[in-house]
Amino acid sequence: MLKTLIERWRQGHRTMRWPDGPPPEMPDRFRGWPILHAARCGPSCEACVAACPHGACAIRKGRIEIDLGRCLFCGACQAACPSGAIEFTSDYRLAVSRRERLMVHGEARHPARALDLASRRLFGRSLRLRQVSAGGCNACEADCNVLGTLAWDLGRFGIQFVASPRHADGLLITGPVPENMRLALEKTWKAVPAPRIVVAVGACAISGGPYVDHPEVHNGAAFGVPVDLFVPGCPPHPLTILDGLLRLLGRIPEQHEGWSLTD
Amino acid sequence: MTGAFVAMRNEQSVSPEAVPVAPFTDWREAIVSACGLHPGERLAVLTGWPVEGRLRLLAVLANDREGQLRLAAAEAPAAYASLTPDCPQAHWFEREIAEQWGLRPEGHPWLKPIRFQPGRGGLGVERQIGRTDFFRVEGEEVHEVAVGPVHAGVIEPGHFRFQCHGERVLHLEISLGYQHRGVERAMNARPGRRAIHYMETLAGDSTIAHASAYCQAVEAAARVMAPPRGLAIRALALELERIANHIGDLGALAGDVGYLPTASFCGRIRGDALNATALVCGNRFGRGLVRPGGVAWDLDAARARELGRRVAAIERDAAGAVGLLWDSPSVMARFEGTGVVSRQTCEEVGLVGVAARACGVGRDARKDHPFGMYRYQHIPACTWASGDVFARAYVRWAEIERSCHFIQQLLDELPGGAVRCEIPPPVPGRLAVGLVEGWRGEVCHVLVTGADGEPAFYKVVDPSFHNWFGLACALKDQQISDFPLCNKSFNLSYCGHDL
Numbered sequence: 001m002l003k004t005l006i007e008r009w010r011q012g013h014r015t016m017r018w019p020d021g022p023p024p025e026m027p028d029r030f031r032g033w034p035i036l037h038a039a040r041c042g043p044s045c046e047a048c049v050a051a052c053p054h055g056a057c058a059i060r061k062g063r064i065e066i067d068l069g070r071c072l073f074c075g076a077c078q079a080a081c082p083s084g085a086i087e088f089t090s091d092y093r094l095a096v097s098r099r100e101r102l103m104v105h106g107e108a109r110h111p112a113r114a115l116d117l118a119s120r121r122l123f124g125r126s127l128r129l130r131q132v133s134a135g136g137c138n139a140c141e142a143d144c145n146v147l148g149t150l151a152w153d154l155g156r157f158g159i160q161f162v163a164s165p166r167h168a169d170g171l172l173i174t175g176p177v178p179e180n181m182r183l184a185l186e187k188t189w190k191a192v193p194a195p196r197i198v199v200a201v202g203a204c205a206i207s208g209g210p211y212v213d214h215p216e217v218h219n220g221a222a223f224g225v226p227v228d229l230f231v232p233g234c235p236p237h238p239l240t241i242l243d244g245l246l247r248l249l250g251r252i253p254e255q256h257e258g259w260s261l262t263d
Numbered sequence: 264m265t266g267a268f269v270a271m272r273n274e275q276s277v278s279p280e281a282v283p284v285a286p287f288t289d290w291r292e293a294i295v296s297a298c299g300l301h302p303g304e305r306l307a308v309l310t311g312w313p314v315e316g317r318l319r320l321l322a323v324l325a326n327d328r329e330g331q332l333r334l335a336a337a338e339a340p341a342a343y344a345s346l347t348p349d350c351p352q353a354h355w356f357e358r359e360i361a362e363q364w365g366l367r368p369e370g371h372p373w374l375k376p377i378r379f380q381p382g383r384g385g386l387g388v389e390r391q392i393g394r395t396d397f398f399r400v401e402g403e404e405v406h407e408v409a410v411g412p413v414h415a416g417v418i419e420p421g422h423f424r425f426q427c428h429g430e431r432v433l434h435l436e437i438s439l440g441y442q443h444r445g446v447e448r449a450m451n452a453r454p455g456r457r458a459i460h461y462m463e464t465l466a467g468d469s470t471i472a473h474a475s476a477y478c479q480a481v482e483a484a485a486r487v488m489a490p491p492r493g494l495a496i497r498a499l500a501l502e503l504e505r506i507a508n509h510i511g512d513l514g515a516l517a518g519d520v521g522y523l524p525t526a527s528f529c530g531r532i533r534g535d536a537l538n539a540t541a542l543v544c545g546n547r548f549g550r551g552l553v554r555p556g557g558v559a560w561d562l563d564a565a566r567a568r569e570l571g572r573r574v575a576a577i578e579r580d581a582a583g584a585v586g587l588l589w590d591s592p593s594v595m596a597r598f599e600g601t602g603v604v605s606r607q608t609c610e611e612v613g614l615v616g617v618a619a620r621a622c623g624v625g626r627d628a629r630k631d632h633p634f635g636m637y638r639y640q641h642i643p644a645c646t647w648a649s650g651d652v653f654a655r656a657y658v659r660w661a662e663i664e665r666s667c668h669f670i671q672q673l674l675d676e677l678p679g680g681a682v683r684c685e686i687p688p689p690v691p692g693r694l695a696v697g698l699v700e701g702w703r704g705e706v707c708h709v710l711v712t713g714a715d716g717e718p719a720f721y722k723v724v725d726p727s728f729h730n731w732f733g734l735a736c737a738l739k740d741q742q743i744s745d746f747p748l749c750n751k752s753f754n755l756s757y758c759g760h761d762l
Binding site for chain 2: 003004007008010011014027028029030031051053054072073074075076131132133134135136137138139140141142143144145146148149150151161163164165175176178179180181183184188204209210211214215216217234235237238
């Protein structure tokens with residue numbers, strides 16, 4: 001018992017102060033929000049399009065566009081770009097409320113919007129999520145699990161992962177949804193009482209990720225259930241997931257210093 | 264019998280034509296005598312292998328004492344005498360071959376699909392997942408418990424079917440396939456630049472292990488070796504992956520017996536290990552680090568120093584957190600004697616990795632089939648003989664310590680030079696094997712290049728493929744309430760198995 005107490009003292013208090021204090025420092029090599037300098041694109045240059053293995057880069061009307069829903073943040077496009085038009089920053093704030101908001105053209109940001117007032121009244125201070133891994137590789141799952149550890153302490157926001165869909169307010173889905181998991185996912189979704197929310201975490205759950213257009217999968221969660229929050233990444237950093245969840249619940253102000261919001 | 268095989272080593276390649284093709288009966292006899300009921304060798308791979316429109320059976324035997332891999336092939340008959348009755352290691356492979364290639368192993372004791380791959384026909388077996396008969400124990404007092412595919416925690420899906428008498432488990436059947444995403448099919452269909460991403464997401468907690476095995480196979484087929492500094496960073500990342508997962512597992516084991524201090528501390532320390540990987544390459548799971556020819560990120564001196572400082576802190580914090588387990592009688596009472604797998608069972612069914620070393624079997628590809636940096640710098644295999652949950656926990660802890668030391672040594676003597684070399688165009692007609700000791704156990708990839716140098720055949724064997732049956736064995740005669748604890752002590756991959 002004494003040993004346990006001494007060890008408890010030695011391990012110290014580790015819960016981060018964010019969002020009331022500064023966020024934990026991101027590694028300098030972390031690849032988050034990309035800034036696209038379309039003006040630097042050479043005429044008819046498609047180096048990024050050719051470099052992306054998953055079709056996340058496109059040139060539309062002469063402008064570069066990255067689909068963060070498909071992007072694995074591998075940085076191949078940035079490395080291939082001859083003119084420095086793509087610049088991945090260490091900005092972790094990536095979650096959005098609508099799929100098309102993941103199409104990045106320039107610097108305009110569309111962070112996840114808070115749920116409507118009625119939903120926030122229901123879920124704002126108590127959100128129970130049933131996690132369903134549908135073909136997830138255990139990386140997204142691991143970084144959801146991490147949110148439950150004492151460094152992140154998801155419970156302090158009233159958010160908790162629960163064992164039964166009957167006890168849940170929504171689903172948090174990872175993975176590209178293999179055909180072999182389709183029925184199980186549909187049944188789990190139906191077992192969550194309405195009103196319910198759905199959070200898609202990771203490139204797989206948003207678009208199919210590396211498995212996009214495989215006949216064995218359904219290209220993510222949105223094939224059959226309506227999604228309220230999209231958290232891109234492969235896997236998303238825990239901070240990206242938590243930031244998205246808190247924005248959804250209206251617990252982080254939508255306007256941040258230095259953000260240029262277009263709508 | 265040596266003429267029946269071609270011998271090679273890890274990270275080497277041979278011409279596919281050098282693999283002897285024997286008549287089936289001779290091939291079967293050669294494998295059974297090497298890997299049978301008293302095995303001297305292990306069956307690392309058994310698979311269907313299409314060669315110019317004809318199907319062959321290919322076996323890769325691992326001789327751990329000699330550090331040798333021995334390959335043999337046979338023309339595949341549509342139905343053949345199952346190896347499993349004489350060589351239990353073959354049982355899961357034969358089910359896979361039946362499902363993938365439609366070959367029927369006559370006399371297989373339990374022939375069912377292992378993945379329920381949609382669209383795969385043949386054998387007259389139901390292919391819709393969940394629609395299957397399970398092994399049943401009959402009796403008035405026997406009851407059946409079905410768990411999954413969706414489980415109670417934040418984990419991957421799979422189905423477990425228990426036959427119980429009261430609390431006692433008479434039999435556990437594990438039915439997987441829910442995570443099947445078609446990785447192997449895609450790898451056999453000219454994956455191009457997507458290949459490395461399939462490897463990195465094949466089993467996401469083993470990103471470094473699978474990506475390294477792939478790169479080793481590609482490099483062996485191209486007959487190049489990554490520069491020493493690149494190999495050192497790969498080894499460093501592989502050990503960080505091991506540390507992160509082992510600490511996570513020890514915390515989860517503590518949580519499963521209701522010992523919350525260690526569970527809480529380890530959850531945080533695991534994050535520190537993942538962040539150490541992110542320090543190297545920006546991604547907590549090592550995505551984007553390992554690439555054919557070496558690694559994509561170098562370690563500057565300041566970064567190497569910071570990494571050493573972090574690993575020292577991880578070791579110190581983990582020692583304190585994990586040490587509490589061995590000092591707590593309530594924990595030890597639950598760990599000791601629970602979920603025992605005997606050494607004999609381990610060798611017969613061919614367990615690998617932590618699960619095998621916890622049965623006192625010191626197999627470890629880093630030592631037996633050294634690859635990359637492990638050729639130059641050695642790391643001892645940690646074993647414990649009791650085969651129970653305690654052994655699987657304790658081996659993990661011993662490995663965390665060894666890995667921390669290994670990383671510090673590497674950082675002290677990091678080779679100079681480049682981290683990556685150019686990969687020349689692939690050499691046509693090579694068969695390469697890449698073995699890596701991931702944190703769960705042996706990851707094995709087989710690559711065969713075609714006449715144009717492109718991959719003509721690709722095969723992946725995740726350690727979980729060998730070990731899921733070990734979990735079923737561990738549950739025999741246990742209380743069903745100990746299942747979560749036993750399951751966690753193996754912590755096998757669903758997606759690594761389902762591919």
